[in-house]
Amino acid sequence: MSKSVERLAPYVFGLIALGAWQGLVWALDVPSYVLPGPIAIVQAYLDGHQVLNQALLSTLSVTFVALVAATAIGVALAVAMAASPLFRAAIQPWAVILQVTPIVAIAPFIIIWVNQPFLALVVCAVIMAFFPILSNTAAGLASTPPELRDLFRLNGATRWQTLTLLSLPAALPSFLTGLRVSGTLALVGAVVAEFVAGSGGFASGLAYRIIEASYRLEIPRMFAALVLLGLSGIVIYAALGWLEAALLRRRDGA
Amino acid sequence: MFSLRSVAKTYPNATIALDGITAEIAPGEFVALLGPSGCGKSTLLRLLAGLEEPSAGEIGWEHRPGPGDIGFVFQDATLLPWASAEENVYLPLRLRGHKHAEAAPLVAAALAQVGLAEFTKAKPRGLSGGMRMRVSIARALVSDPMLLLMDEPFAALDEFTRHRLQDDLHALWRRSGKTIVFVTHSIYEAAYLASRILVLSPRPGRIAAELRPNLPEGAHRRTSAAYTQLVAEITETFQRVMPGHE
Numbered sequence: 183m184s185k186s187v188e189r190l191a192p193y194v195f196g197l198i199a200l201g202a203w204q205g206l207v208w209a210l211d212v213p214s215y216v217l218p219g220p221i222a223i224v225q226a227y228l229d230g231h232q233v234l235n236q237a238l239l240s241t242l243s244v245t246f247v248a249l250v251a252a253t254a255i256g257v258a259l260a261v262a263m264a265a266s267p268l269f270r271a272a273i274q275p276w277a278v279i280l281q282v283t284p285i286v287a288i289a290p291f292i293i294i295w296v297n298q299p300f301l302a303l304v305v306c307a308v309i310m311a312f313f314p315i316l317s318n319t320a321a322g323l324a325s326t327p328p329e330l331r332d333l334f335r336l337n338g339a340t341r342w343q344t345l346t347l348l349s350l351p352a353a354l355p356s357f358l359t360g361l362r363v364s365g366t367l368a369l370v371g372a373v374v375a376e377f378v379a380g381s382g383g384f385a386s387g388l389a390y391r392i393i394e395a396s397y398r399l400e401i402p403r404m405f406a407a408l409v410l411l412g413l414s415g416i417v418i419y420a421a422l423g424w425l426e427a428a429l430l431r432r433r434d435g436a
Numbered sequence: 437m438f439s440l441r442s443v444a445k446t447y448p449n450a451t452i453a454l455d456g457i458t459a460e461i462a463p464g465e466f467v468a469l470l471g472p473s474g475c476g477k478s479t480l481l482r483l484l485a486g487l488e489e490p491s492a493g494e495i496g497w498e499h500r501p502g503p504g505d506i507g508f509v510f511q512d513a514t515l516l517p518w519a520s521a522e523e524n525v526y527l528p529l530r531l532r533g534h535k536h537a538e539a540a541p542l543v544a545a546a547l548a549q550v551g552l553a554e555f556t557k558a559k560p561r562g563l564s565g566g567m568r569m570r571v572s573i574a575r576a577l578v579s580d581p582m583l584l585l586m587d588e589p590f591a592a593l594d595e596f597t598r599h600r601l602q603d604d605l606h607a608l609w610r611r612s613g614k615t616i617v618f619v620t621h622s623i624y625e626a627a628y629l630a631s632r633i634l635v636l637s638p639r640p641g642r643i644a645a646e647l648r649p650n651l652p653e654g655a656h657r658r659t660s661a662a663y664t665q666l667v668a669e670i671t672e673t674f675q676r677v678m679p680g681h682e
């Protein structure tokens with residue numbers, strides 16, 4: 183099978199699935215408050231696109247700020263852990279505990295403790311997103327070839343030189359892998375936090391629109407918001423993948 | 437240049453890597469440390485570089501080496517994959533605080549010395565295995581070290597590339613008069629390159645024999661009868677000092 187056919191395959195499959203979905207909804211005459219067809223969902227988006235786009239922007243800004251913060255925290259902790267075994271021993275188990283505790287369970291506390299609504303959402307998303315960056319960067323920092331460390335030692339390199347000229351550049355590929363995972367997790371974290379915060383009054387993101395639409399039995403609108411979330415996830419994942427490939431090509435290119 | 441007095445190295449898991457190594461190395465010698473895997477020859481090199489401390493005995497230096505006085509060439513080229521040949525060679529100078537402008541002529545000279553004057557901007561990915569090793573050697577030479585330590589640098593290269601690099605290293609040694617300690621498990625390589633061969637026996641690593649070859653210089657060095665005879669002599673030495681060892 184040729185490469186181009188393989189590339190088209192997911193789109194063709196998606197179109198067939200959408201067609202079948204719409205066909206079944208028509209054929210069985212399913213009411214739109216149970217399962218709307220794709221056409222009704224698109225119609226719902228067009229009807230409410232201003233509100234929905236606004237909500238998308240709100241969720242994406244939480245995601246973006248959280249990803250930047252998660253990157254800063256994750257990299258800083260990874261560097262500190264690589265520099266000090268004591269710090270690593272002290273921090274690592276707690277980072278894992280924070281990671282394995284479901285964010286849904288932590289979010290209510292954060293929403294109580296953090297008064298500023300935007301900040302509360304960001305904190306939830308950061309907790310969700312920082313771990314892959316931390317663990318991948320830490321693994322990357324630890325995987326520096328020992329011969330290169332020896333070379334740095336032989337030339338009397340300072341710790342700062344070893345970090346900036348060797349360990350951090352060497353950890354870049356692992357970091358970028360972690361960043362890609364964290365990007366989608368930040369979105370998930372933002373959405374989860376919005377759900378938990380619910381109609382607390384400050385929410386304006388897509389998850390809040392989903393809840394709102396469900397209260398009003400506007401099922402097509404719920405789907406429209408869901409589709410926007412799904413597309414955002416794909417775009418974030420693809421954009422970070424592109425960034426990863428571009429940076430590494432630039433770095434190692436002959 | 438330096439002397440080893442009853443140097444021993446024991447690891448925490450009770451492995452005795454080296455035991456009772458005593459030798460005196462004069463400036464300008466090309467010393468091959470020859471032995472099978474596990475005879476501690478790489479460990480000895482690391483002790484000389486100061487990357488590890490001996491468990492017993494001592495290494496006495498005529499002039500105690502500081503940063504940049506020892507050039508180390510590893511088994512793999514171990515270049516920074518994101519840096520060009522030039523930047524890789526500049527690295528040791530950079531680490532010791534040399535500005536790029538003042539280091540540039542030294543870097544260019546070191547790359548020219550290994551025949552890579554045309555490839556200064558190339559990144560490791562764009563270079564062949566032999567060229568990467570040449571960059572690695574240039575990186576070791578750029579500081580003009582008093583001692584060059586090489587840990588099986590050509591072991592991973594194909595035969596033809598290996599011969600060319602051996603020829604070039606030999607010429608470089610003759611030209612520069614540098615002291616070189618070269619670890620190898622190849623009898624042919626030791627015979628071709630060294631002015632002195634220390635044969636190590638394994639577990640624990642000990643100096644089992646010492647040879648001082650004196651091969652003719654020039655194009656026929658590798659095909660000379662003296663070379664063939666030397667290889668036979670080293671082979672016999674191994675059979676004598678390592679019973680049961682092919």
